[in-house]
Amino acid sequence: MAILEVLNLEKHFENTMVLKDVSFSLEEGNALAIIGSSGSGKTTLLRCLNFLEKPDGGSIRVRGETLFDAASANVIKEKELRKKRLHFGMVFQSFHLFPQYTALENVTLAGKLLAQERSDFKQNKQAIYEEIEEQGNALLKRMGLSDRRSHYPHQLSGGQQQRVAIARALALNPDILCFDEPTSALDPELTGEVLKVIRGLAEQNTTMIIVTHEMAFARDVSDKIIFMDDGVIVEQGEPKQVIDHPREERTKQFLSRYAQN
Amino acid sequence: MFWNVTQSLFGGLLTTFEIFILTLVFALPLGLILAFGSMSRYKVLRYFVQILVWIIRGTPLMLQLIIIFYGPGLWLSHNIWSGDEAGRITATVVAFSINYACYFSVIFRGGIEGVPKGQREAGEVLGMTKNQIFFKITLLQMVKRVVPPMSNEIITLVKDTSLARIIAAYELTFAGYSFMKSAGLTWPLFYTGVFYLVFVGILTLLFNYIEKKLDYFK
Numbered sequence: 001m002a003i004l005e006v007l008n009l010e011k012h013f014e015n016t017m018v019l020k021d022v023s024f025s026l027e028e029g030n031a032l033a034i035i036g037s038s039g040s041g042k043t044t045l046l047r048c049l050n051f052l053e054k055p056d057g058g059s060i061r062v063r064g065e066t067l068f069d070a071a072s073a074n075v076i077k078e079k080e081l082r083k084k085r086l087h088f089g090m091v092f093q094s095f096h097l098f099p100q101y102t103a104l105e106n107v108t109l110a111g112k113l114l115a116q117e118r119s120d121f122k123q124n125k126q127a128i129y130e131e132i133e134e135q136g137n138a139l140l141k142r143m144g145l146s147d148r149r150s151h152y153p154h155q156l157s158g159g160q161q162q163r164v165a166i167a168r169a170l171a172l173n174p175d176i177l178c179f180d181e182p183t184s185a186l187d188p189e190l191t192g193e194v195l196k197v198i199r200g201l202a203e204q205n206t207t208m209i210i211v212t213h214e215m216a217f218a219r220d221v222s223d224k225i226i227f228m229d230d231g232v233i234v235e236q237g238e239p240k241q242v243i244d245h246p247r248e249e250r251t252k253q254f255l256s257r258y259a260q261n
Numbered sequence: 262m263f264w265n266v267t268q269s270l271f272g273g274l275l276t277t278f279e280i281f282i283l284t285l286v287f288a289l290p291l292g293l294i295l296a297f298g299s300m301s302r303y304k305v306l307r308y309f310v311q312i313l314v315w316i317i318r319g320t321p322l323m324l325q326l327i328i329i330f331y332g333p334g335l336w337l338s339h340n341i342w343s344g345d346e347a348g349r350i351t352a353t354v355v356a357f358s359i360n361y362a363c364y365f366s367v368i369f370r371g372g373i374e375g376v377p378k379g380q381r382e383a384g385e386v387l388g389m390t391k392n393q394i395f396f397k398i399t400l401l402q403m404v405k406r407v408v409p410p411m412s413n414e415i416i417t418l419v420k421d422t423s424l425a426r427i428i429a430a431y432e433l434t435f436a437g438y439s440f441m442k443s444a445g446l447t448w449p450l451f452y453t454g455v456f457y458l459v460f461v462g463i464l465t466l467l468f469n470y471i472e473k474k475l476d477y478f479k
Contacts, residue, residue, distance in 0.1 A: 050386045051385075078390065082388045085388055089386070092379060092382070094379060096377070098380065098398055099478040100402065100477075100478045109387075109397065110388060110389060114388060152477060152479075153478070153479075169386075172388065
């Protein structure tokens, strides 16, 4: 069974339809790449999955559990909302690391706050925090940032900051990790290190959704590609098929524009 | 004579200091509450705060002080402020706290709105509560932003305490002025100025220290 099922998702801002009847599914351990020009609704789609935007229609199911259904959308309480959000991790285009915390603190902050809700927190506070920090250190090591854990974000390069952000998102063990153009805010010479990390995650079968403009990367890393244009999914399928042999005219146009650049 | 004056000025300084500290103690949290009110999604609350801030910022603090000190006694059958020095200081602190809270609220709002939206969103996707996002993420970034404008306001407060003289609170300026009135001496006025300069000088050092302390992040 698919880990994520999105059905007929719709979203509009004022009078502009940003997402129209968007449906797709994602298998556990797979990576999904979403491509398309700016303004096609890719980022809004990710933001809906993370409950940063409230969809106007459709439903979202994770592991068979309905997280959102516009048909029965009553007001969601903050506590429920927080629980739902934890199914997804989010890596933003411009990192959004917390500037007043070190790399390690950025990775461990949310985990420590969540741990305070555990019933055994008071007795085992020390042990719980140590475990979270150990896990944080391990994540930073995986990102190749062991020697940067005590650095503050402004002391890190863009690529390093984005890798800290990836570690921060992984720290809560989300079911699905979302990337919103993770390399678009980086200098070209720094994109490689971030893409390498994401590639590594894909090899370890992390379930991911990656919104990206890096076509070659999308084709290599993903198990499935979605091409979006003007709020609709124009084409979805195997990466090689979508990128190398697109069926739809609009996909062809988009990709040829990319090839030219 | 010099010791006489010094002693009196220190007596006045005590009242000045009392008004200063108590005003901060009340105006800082009240300013934060008003800042949230001015950003509320409830229109009525937002307008209420905006009108309050307009009235308080749009009229002289001295006028507000006079109304708050004399008003209750004239409107009600009895005065709510006790007739002694403590009553005058209390009335001053009430007037000052309301006045400064309004100014602070505008600075706080600027500080909160200056924190990028992405910071809040990053907290949200990490499952943090609204309170956690404010206290663990937004607050310190806001504080860093508001230190320079707040230092301006707080230094102004030191000197505004001299307005309490209008309701006969025996603060620093009153103390210095009394020697001119009683003995025709002018040098105590300059001496009084030195007291203010030292007070503000210490505050300036304190603000520099805080700014430096918060320099570890950008």
